[in-house]
Structure formats: C-alpha cells, structure tokens
Amino acid sequence: MDWAVIQxxxxxxxxxxxxxxWLSASGIAGALVVGVxxxxxRYFQVPVLGRLSGAxxxxxxxxxxxxxxFFLYYxxxxxxxxxxxxxxxxxxxxxxxxxxxxxxxxxxxxxxSQTQVESGRxxxxxxxxxxxxxxxxxxxxxxxxxxxxxxxxxxKETSIFSVIAIPExxxxxxxxxxxxxxxxxxxxxxxxxxxIILIPLSLLLTWxxxxxxxxxxxx
Amino acid sequence: METEILKVTHLNKFYxxxxxLFDVNFTLHQGEVLTLLGxxxxxxxxxxxxxxxxxAFQAGTLTFNGQPVVADEAHWQxxxxxxxxxxxxxxxxxxLTVLENITLAPVKIQGRSAATVQAEALxxxxxxxxxxxxxxxxxxxxxxxxxxxxxxxxxxxHPELMLFDEVTASLDPEMVRGVLEIIKQLxxxxxxxxxxxxxEMNFAAQIADRVLFLADGKIVEDTPGQQFxxxxxxxxxxxxxxxxxx
Numbered sequence: 522m523d524w525a526v527i528q529x530x531x532x533x534x535x536x537x538x539x540x541x542x543w544l545s546a547s548g549i550a551g552a553l554v555v556g557v558x559x560x561x562x563r564y565f566q567v568p569v570l571g572r573l574s575g576a577x578x579x580x581x582x583x584x585x586x587x588x589x590x591f592f593l594y595y596x597x598x599x600x601x602x603x604x605x606x607x608x609x610x611x612x613x614x615x616x617x618x619x620x621x622x623x624x625x626x627x628x629x630x631x632x633x634s635q636t637q638v639e640s641g642r643x644x645x646x647x648x649x650x651x652x653x654x655x656x657x658x659x660x661x662x663x664x665x666x667x668x669x670x671x672x673x674x675x676x677k678e679t680s681i682f683s684v685i686a687i688p689e690x691x692x693x694x695x696x697x698x699x700x701x702x703x704x705x706x707x708x709x710x711x712x713x714x715x716x717i718i719l720i721p722l723s724l725l726l727t728w729x730x731x732x733x734x735x736x737x738x739x740x
Numbered sequence: 741m742e743t744e745i746l747k748v749t750h751l752n753k754f755y756x757x758x759x760x761l762f763d764v765n766f767t768l769h770q771g772e773v774l775t776l777l778g779x780x781x782x783x784x785x786x787x788x789x790x791x792x793x794x795x796a797f798q799a800g801t802l803t804f805n806g807q808p809v810v811a812d813e814a815h816w817q818x819x820x821x822x823x824x825x826x827x828x829x830x831x832x833x834x835x836l837t838v839l840e841n842i843t844l845a846p847v848k849i850q851g852r853s854a855a856t857v858q859a860e861a862l863x864x865x866x867x868x869x870x871x872x873x874x875x876x877x878x879x880x881x882x883x884x885x886x887x888x889x890x891x892x893x894x895x896x897x898h899p900e901l902m903l904f905d906e907v908t909a910s911l912d913p914e915m916v917r918g919v920l921e922i923i924k925q926l927x928x929x930x931x932x933x934x935x936x937x938x939x940e941m942n943f944a945a946q947i948a949d950r951v952l953f954l955a956d957g958k959i960v961e962d963t964p965g966q967q968f969x970x971x972x973x974x975x976x977x978x979x980x981x982x983x984x985x986x
Binding site (some may be wrong): 646 | 831
C-alpha cells in the first residue's frame with residue numbers, strides 16, 4: 522500500500538465525491554416526489570392514473586438500473602432525445618427510485634389502521650379530508666423506515682453510473698486504476714469514500730425514524 | 741318522545757351470498773335510548789354500522805328525520821355529521837392533541853369558527869372532567885379517558901343521534917363506570933337520542949328505554965327496557981340473560 526499514491530489521487534476523488542452527492546440528492550429528491558404522487562394515485566384508486574402508476578412501479582422495479590441507463594443513454598438519442606450523461610443518470614435514478622419510494626409510501630399508507638380511517642369517516646370526512654388529516658400524517662410517519670432504506674439503496678446505485686462515463690466516485694476509481702494499475706490503493710479510497718457518506722447518513726436516518734415515530738404515535 | 745328520528749324498514753344485509761341481517765324493522769323517537777342486545781355474532785354491531793353507512797345494505801330503506809336516506813358515500817358524508825359514532829377502540833388521532841382531536845371536524849368539515857368550537861370543546865371537556873388534558877396527546881391518557889374524549893369528539897359535531905358500539909368492551913373494569921356515567925348524563929340531561937350496543941347488562945337495564953334483542957341477524961324481541969330485563973318475552977332472550985348472569 523503506497524500512501525503517496527492515495528494522497529495524489531485525493532483531489533480527483535473529491536470531485537467524484539461531490540458529483541456522487543449531487544446526483545444522489547437530485548435523484549432522491551425527484552424519487553420522493555414521484556413516489557408520493559404515484560402512491561396516492563394508487564391508494565385512492567384514481568381511475569386510469571392509478572392503473573398506470575401500478576404498471577410503472579412494476580416496470581421500474583423489475584428492470585435493472587443498468588439497462589434503464591443504457592436505454593436512456595443509447596436508445597433515446599435514436600428517438601431524437603439526447604441528454605447529457607449526468608441528466609441520464611438523474612432521470613434513471615428518479616425512474617427507478619420513484620417506484621421504490623412509491624412502494625415505501627404505499628406500505629405506510631396501508632399501515633394506517635382501518636379503525637383510524639373509519640373514525641375519520643364517522644366524523645363526516647370525505648376522501649380528500651381523510652387523506653389530509655388521517656392517512657398522510659400517520660402514513661408518512663409509518664413509511665419513514667422504508668424510505669430511509671431506499672435512500673441508502675439509491676446512493677449505492679449511483680455507482681452504476683460509471684458505465685455511462687459519469688465521473689462519480691466509482692467511475693473515478695476505475696479510471697485511475699486503468700491509468701496507474703494501483704487497484705489496492707484506489708479501491709481502498711473508494712470504499713472509505715462511500716462509507717463516509719453512508720455510515721453517518723444511516724445513523725442520522727435511524728435517529729430520524731425514531732423521532733418521527735415518537736412525534737406521531739408516541740412510542 | 742314524539743318525533744321520529746330514525747325509521748328502519750325491511751333492512752337486509754348480505755356479505756356475498758351470506759345473509760347477516762334479516763328484515764330488520766324499527767323506529768326510533770327523539771330522546772329515546774335504544775339498546776341492542778344479543779349474543780356475539782348476532783349482528784348488533786353490523787346493524788349499528790349500517791345506520792351511518794360504514795356498512796352497506798342490500799335491501800330496505802332508512803329514513804332519518806323524515807328524509808329517506810340516499811345510501812351513497814357523498815350523502816353519508818353529510819349525514820354522519822348528524823349521526824355521531826363512538827367505537828370500541830376509541831381511535832383518537834395519535835398525532836393531534838386532545839383539543840385538536842375534538843375541534844378538527846367541526847372546524848375543517850363543518851366550517852364553524854375555530855374560536856367558538858374551541859370554547860365549546862373546552863366546556864365539554866370540563867363536563868367530562870378532563871379539561872386539564874386539553875393540550876395532552878392521546879398517548880398520555882388512560883383508556884377510559886380516551887373513550888370520554890372520543891365521546892366529546894363526536895358530540896362536538898352537534899349530532900342528533902349517537903351510536904355507541906361496545907364503547908366499554910376494551911376498558912379495564914374501573915374505567916367502565918366513568919364512561920357509562922357520561923352516556924347516562926347525556927341521555928338524562930341532554931335528552932340525546934341514542935343506540936347502544938353493549939355487553940354491560942346492568943348499564944343497559946338502567947338506561948334502555950327499549951331493547952332490541954337480536955339473534956342470528958334477526959330481531960327476536962322489541963321490548964320496553966324495564967320489561968325486557970324483568971320478563972323477556974322469548975325463551976331465547978331469557979337464555980341470553982341467564983348466560984350473562986343477569
């Protein structure tokens with residue numbers, strides 16, 4: 522292990538680190554928005570859109586991100602739609618993540634007990650009021666653990682972006698290895714870099730899960 | 741007890757092919773307390789739930805305040821503001837304080853002024869002895885306290901009829917009395933019209949103007965309260981009272 526090699530590579534990795542963070546944050550933010558909308562369309566069985574949402578979730582979850590990215594990067598330009606590699610990456614992450622997030626939200630919404638929904642109905646609430654005052658506040662709190670797991674999962678998925686040459690962390694490491702053949706050093710930096718992102722985040726999310734659960738249900 | 745509040749005629753309910761309520765007929769007058777009694781599975785709770793549209797029925801008619809009930813969700817949403825219901829599991833909203841639980845529906849659904857509703861809610865809390873808990877969350881309350889709040893929450897909508905579905909069934913014995921006292925007060929002081937499903941025979945005997953005794957989804961007996969407990973008209977009801985050690 523040559524520490525000088527590691528030291529020299531750090532500026533390069535710092536750029537990849539930033540890019541990984543930026544792609545993850547954008548992708549996850551988009552996935553959360555897509556997820557909550559899709560999940561509400563399904564929960565309230567909105568005609569047509571509810572069905573389409575269901576189909577989208579199945580397609581997105583049952584195809585690999587790798588193939589989705591190839592599709593965006595190589596097939597879409599043939600149809601006249603050309604995006605930069607980074608844009609493809611974010612779109613891919615939102616497409617895949619939106620489906621996973623939708624399933625996470627759905628789990629939370631379905632976890633709201635039927636008797637809670639009934640007591641809302643017994644007070645004269647309509648569909649929209651039930652969503653606003655009963656299903657959303659409790660369902661969102663219940664879905665936090667699943668959403669948190671998806672956040673971690675999606676950040677790790679960004680490593681696949683290396684195949685369409687987005688210079689994020691994994692791509693940076695593979696590039697350096699290709700240039701200088703110092704696999705041990707560069708892979709070590711790579712692992713440490715992901716751990717720096719994921720371990721604190723994971724702890725933070727666990728803390729958040731407990732806080733939200735307590736604030737909503739008191740246990 | 742002149743004005744008719746609710747009239748049920750030839751009500752039949754099915755779950756798929758299985759019939760659970762058979763030709764139910766009864767009339768409820770203003771201020772009357774009707775108690776539904778019967779063994780488990782006799783259809784008491786199901787009947788109660790059809791009366792505010794939480795369960796659909798397949799044949800028959802309901803008339804509320806002289807108006808035939810249009811049994812679709814939109815109409816039920818309006819009617820439920822006049823027909824309060826309290827459940828066995830109380831089901832206060834865990835993310836809201838006691839006061840918010842009570843004022844949510846009157847303010848957001850009925851569109852009444854927040855200040856008026858709040859003052860009224862505090863007065864109601866006072867009456868059930870829980871004004872100290874206005875800012876508390878449901879998790880800080882005992883089962884009996886939660887159930888009293890659930891009753892107040894339903895009353896805040898100014899219902900004309902209250903439905904109580906085994907409201908003491910999941911309470912510790914020492915909590916039961918406080919909840920039953922409130923229901924009794926509501927009948928005696930406010931002359932509230934109500935239908936009560938309960939397994940508390942002593943309570944039923946004290947409060948019921950009339951008893952509907954159900955078995956296997958049919959009304960077996962429709963008898964004035966005093967008479968039912970002293971001298972039921974049917975063998976079936978006598979056996980039921982014996983089994984309850986009454």
